[in-house]
Amino acid sequence: MTDVLIVGAGPTGLTLACDLARRGVAVRILERSPRYPRSSRSKGPNARSLEVLEDLGVVDAVLAAGSAPLPMRKYRDGSAVAEADPYAECSPTPDAPYDRGRLIAQWRLEEILRDRLASYGVHVELGAEVVGIAQGATAVTAELADGSRAVARYAVGCDGGHSSVRKLLGVPFDGKTDEEQVMVCGDVEITPGVLDRGVWHQWFDEDGAVMLCPVPGTRAGWWFQSGPERDAAGRAVAPCLEGFRRLFARHTRLPGEHLTEATLLSTYRVNVRMVDRYRVGRVFLAGDAAHVHAVAGGLGMNTGIQDAHNLGWKLAQVVRGRAEPELLDTYEEERLPVAAWTLDLTSARLRATLEAIRKPGGGLDSAITSETAGLDRGYRWSSLSRPGREDRDLRSGDRAPDAPCRAAATGTPTRLFHTFAGPHFTVLGFGARSARALEEAATTHGDAVRAYRVYGPGDDRAVSAPTGGPDGLHDDEGHARSAYGVEEDTVVVIRPDNHVGLIAEAGDTLAVRQYLDALDRAPRRDRTGTADMVDGARKG
Missing domain, CATH: 3.40.30.20 (Phenol hydroxylase, C-terminal dimerisation domain)
Structure with a gap:
């Protein structure tokens, strides 16, 4: 029997596994996919997640593999009309060494975390799909699709918005899906030299939009986001290479053939949902398995990384017999309000962005505020935060500053x-x-x-x-x-x-x-x- 079983090997699960392994906790991490995904997906860690990654000992690798956030160039009718750098006025301070996040493909970040995990002798188990969960007084048993079983003292579902663990636990995922706000996404390659890789290009026109952000560490790779093509009935058409070429040509006024490859295509609808509890007995939920929200502000992966950082030390203390099991209740106590706040913030930033792009010069910079850096999130309400002087700027529960x-x-x-x-x-x-x-x-x-x-x-x-x-x-x-x-x-x-x-x-x-x-x-x-x-x- 292992100490902790983690289901899902994305950034949330890997962060948790690294944190537990360095504390001497026996951990297994299962991934349903038979191979590691190459999706770029998330744009990268924000300032607070960089602090977490520094604590885990991987921030130097992340900084080396990624790039600083890029200026945003906005177009109308094929012509550049504005350029904005949301971080132009930011600079590191003694108490906050990271004044901005880092652009890095999600697959590259996962590689870095897997390498760190391997240094503790732990490796992701691929092709391991959990199809059943049973709990007893002292252990959790996960039934796998191949008929085998995995037994652990505790388990954590880090398996994304369609979480099997959450469904097996019967935890509601309340909220709504906005069928009007639809986006098609994918990783694409564009003929080198056609677009400046030093900026994030954003075309916003009356009939739609295309956004292209270069993927660091690649020669021709870009993140592609766009409104979908629609059929005669107004329904969104499934994304495909030819469709991406048509959207590219329509908005950039460049030949569609310059978009040479499109992979990992998906259709995104704005989902704003969260669980009403983070724990059922000996099983916990973290990351997108517990909350999903609008992509505005780039907080999805980051909230999951920070869930894991909150849970890891608490699980380790209890597993090692150095704290009472009641400590685990504070995970939900602290992180559930943060999830609710994140849903509200990202929804507000989405509304602000949709309003901004109606006018020439508006763009995705409207989604970025000081709050999206994550540096002001704390747990003053927590039972682990001891009362003190209320006139202090810094109080128990706050993020600890650097110096x-x-x-x-x-x-x-x-x-x-x-x-x-x-x-x-x-x-x-x-x-x-x-x-x-x-x-x-x-x-x-x-x-x-x-x-x-x-x-x-x-x-x-x-x-x-x-x-x-x-x-x-x-x-x-x-x-x-x-x-x-x-x-x-x-x-x-x-x-x-x-x-x-x-x-x-x-x-x-x-x-x-x-x-x-x-x-x-x-x-x-x-x-x-x-x-x-x-x-x-x-x-x-």
């Missing part, structure tokens, strides 16, 4: 994100009075917690840390203090998914102890009442 600093022992430049990266909690102590809380966290929880004293300008500085005790960071320019709103001696606990769990006055060692004890039951000593904080917060 440049130096390692006290070596003087080497580093970042807070580097200290967060990996399967552990992080405790930051600002000011001398944080020393006791840091020492206790480091010695009690061992490798599950990394503790750091953050020395600001003018602080007495430790050159090295005592064995088993907290390390040190030099916040020479005060960026960490500014990002965390520190005005007095403070202790901050960062969850393994890089969200703030607790902000406490430095002398409140009890608050720090209770928080960590509830979420990481250190095995070396008996702890009475370790679930009190989680249980009490849930009841409250």
Whole structure:
């Protein structure tokens, strides 16, 4: 029996598998398809997902394989009328190193994640279709189409909008499908040199539209999106190569023969749907299996990646016996509201985009806002977010900011994100009075917690840390203090998914102890009442 069975090997399932495997959790990942898909589909990770991918250790490969988001060139009647760069005013900041997402074909991102997963000795099992699910008191049994069975302590359905796992669980997928908003999509090749690959081309005319975005890492590959051709009765016609050529020629005013190949063709209708629960017993849902929405804003794959990052550490803590099973309830508690917010946001961005393209110069840049970067999503409402001062900009549940600093022992430049990266909690102590809380966290929880004293300008500085005790960071320019709103001696606990769990006055060692004890039951000593904080917060 394995610990966790993952159904679906797209970005959501692979992110979850990587996160679990690095935590020492035994995992199997099944994919119904007999071969890895080559669809470009999603345009790539947004800024918040890049932070997740950095935590998993793959962001450098993603940045190298992709490209920065491209300026958007808008056309009317075959002529260019406007060009827009939605990120022209953006730049990295000390607390947010990624000011924009990354364009990368989905198949290439999946390759990078599969390679990372293979480094832990785990490989995707292709051609493994789940056709039945049964649950017992301690395990889940998945029946496969070939007659075999897979048994695990927990299972997660990451198998897309048509999720078999969701259907087998009988979970409703409520919402609506807009039959009027129809799009045909596909991966196409266009004769090199015909179109500038340095921009995302968007033709919006009275009778339809064509959008072409170059696929990074290819010589002639493009993402193709368009309104469909329609028959005499006004019904959308299924996409095909010749149809794509006609649409290309009509809107670009270029010969259709320049579109030389079209593959992975599909018809897209705007679906706005989500589940009413993320968990049925020992089975969870994540990504498109739990929510689908308009493509405006590019949040589909990103919401799934962030679902997985939220769930992974919680499953690992419970499977390894370091947290009470009630911790798993907080996955739905935290991510279900985010899904509802995402459906509302993407629907609003779609309406804004449809309004914008009615006029010359309007385009897909109308779908992009600061909210689509994902950096402002947090869990202030969660039972894992401990109450604190309401006048702070940063509160428990928020995304933990980055900051440049130096390692006290070596003087080497580093970042807070580097200290967060990996399967552990992080405790930051600002000011001398944080020393006791840091020492206790480091010695009690061992490798599950990394503790750091953050020395600001003018602080007495430790050159090295005592064995088993907290390390040190030099916040020479005060960026960490500014990002965390520190005005007095403070202790901050960062969850393994890089969200703030607790902000406490430095002398409140009890608050720090209770928080960590509830979420990481250190095995070396008996702890009475370790679930009190989680249980009490849930009841409250």
